[in-house]
Amino acid sequence: MSNAAHRILFVCLGNICRSPTAESVFRTLADQSSVLCKIDSAGTSGWHIGDAPYGPMQNAASARGDDLSSLRARQFSASDYDRFDLIIGMDNQNIKDIKALQPKQTKTNVIKLTEYGSLGATYVPDPYYTRDFDTALDIIEDAAQGLLKSLV
Template identity: 35%
Template sequence: MVRSILFVCHANICRSPIAEAIASKIARNRGLDLTIDSCGLSSLYAGEMPCNYSVRIAGEHGIDISSMRARQITYKDIDTFELIIAHDDKNRLELMEMGAKNVLKLGAFGYNGGDIPDPHLFPSYEGVDEVYAIIERCVTNLLEELTEK
């Protein structure tokens, strides 16, 4: 069974912190021994907390992500994590260009293989709840699949 999962999106301020928090909560509740983390491909927001939309929607689901801080992926991450989960095709391709071989797309686990929409690009809070639901469904399915193996 996989023992470490890294969730990767563009900047690590919206989708990947939500995925990390959901996965960590599920792992804790199920007693799974997993190392779970998240990061972004860009350093644009490194050191900053997740975006307000993500903090708000996670809070509405009983998860506090306000203490998380964005960080950029490193080559050590690629070597260390057994499974790297990209949120969209662009992320997946960039990770593969960096040499990552263990990359899967989160949307393959409950979103028909689609790209997970980026709430940071939304003009308002409307629709962020749908993105949270997509991430939650996909992360739940991913962890179920991993624990069945």
């Protein structure tokens, strides 16, 4: 790996469940490794700008050792293509919304988080709607480990 930090952005719909969880989980893994990363998260919608992650998601993540309390939601924008080398969406609609803002000449890669996973999941279900925070965490944790391995 080069000495340059990987610049990674995790994106979901509201930036209050899946993407802040992926940010926190991956930050912990990166901090425990030799991989240098700048990590952030955003949402494709502007519904929750400035809000902390959803309480039940914070509780589920906290039970596994991840503290989401300091994170605040922000909206994804086209300028994120200049700030990040890798933009990772949680589901097909996120990917579609991210790519809708993609400048023609960008070299930033856009990929679904589950592409790095080994559980066979094709997307990270939104626990805000499903109420299944543990399944979302299982998929995120697995894929985050795969992502880290891809960067080493």
